[in-house]
Amino acid sequence: MPAGDPSPSYLLSQLRLGEQPLPEVLARVADIVRDATDGCDEAGLTLDDVDVAPASTGAMAAALDVGQRAMGEGPCAASLRSGAVEEFEVATDPRWPRFSNLARQNGLGACLAMPLLKGADTIGVLNLYSRMAGGFGTFGSLGRQAATALAEQASVLVSNAQSYAGVLQATERLRNVLTGPEDLVAQATGVLMARHGLDVVSARLRLENQARDGRGSVEATARGVVASIG
Known part of the structure; x- marks a missing residue:
């Protein structure tokens, strides 16, 4: 990030939930985290709510986000189930053969899946994708700490955005009832x-x-x- 630009933490804090629908908030979060993370070519954000489509910053992330949801395997799917950070290297990780094939087809080298937590519940996963093999190996401890901090801030933001969207939906349902x-x-x-x-x-x-x-x-x-x- 060039010197003098607003910090990613500041950009996340400036998102106004009442001015954007939930899908746009998710897409903006993915954009901010991608731009702030060294080695990250694309990013995606998948919620535990299957009625909300994954938000992705590019074609590779979109294919991998949607593919993992459909297959039920991959670092994102695993992180969503366990609430733990998952790292994946296409060349060396044998855990998810079907996802590995999809990853190779889309030019993925490495993935870092970071859970978005609300208390003990996992409400979504932030996926960082790199086309380079070992793309996240240069993170180091400070880089991982920064990425973790962004994921924690994104967790609060996404949780609030979901709550706000729920209130709007409930209000609309009530309005429809009252004008029936x-x-x-x-x-x-x-x-x-x-x-x-x-x-x-x-x-x-x-x-x-x-x-x-x-x-x-x-x-x-x-x-x-x-x-x-x-």
Whole structure:
């Protein structure tokens, strides 16, 4: 990273969860970590939630992230299960034959898979990919410490982003419920009760009569009644 550029830790801290959907947050995290890590050509971020697609910085990372999820093997898949850091060298590591074949096809030399933790739970994995054999061998202790610190910060950020996305989804579901046909009819019935001094049965009959006289649906008529009090 050139001198004078913002630190990766600062860039991560500046991500605004309310301004970007979850996939964009994940993609930005992957970009920041890739740019900050010596020897890293591409990066990917895979969540434990299978409904969220992996975020990848390039074609190689995308193929390897998606492939590991589909095969259920590889350093990312292993890290997701164990919550431990996994290092992988294509030329020397025999543990995952199918992933090794996919890795060679996509020009991978080495991979470092770092778990994203929320307490004792693994919520995702940050995958650092190098085209060079031994691509992460030059990390050294300081480099590994820096990468670990970024993964820890990314864990908090991703956890918060997931929580925020969950709140937005719940809010949208609630909004849909509260603007559904039955709720509109109930609201319109209440408006007619207050406006004309009717009981609930009489107000509902009045609403249905208005709909019939206007040759519209009860729902459309109810929407008009509710809108009339705005």
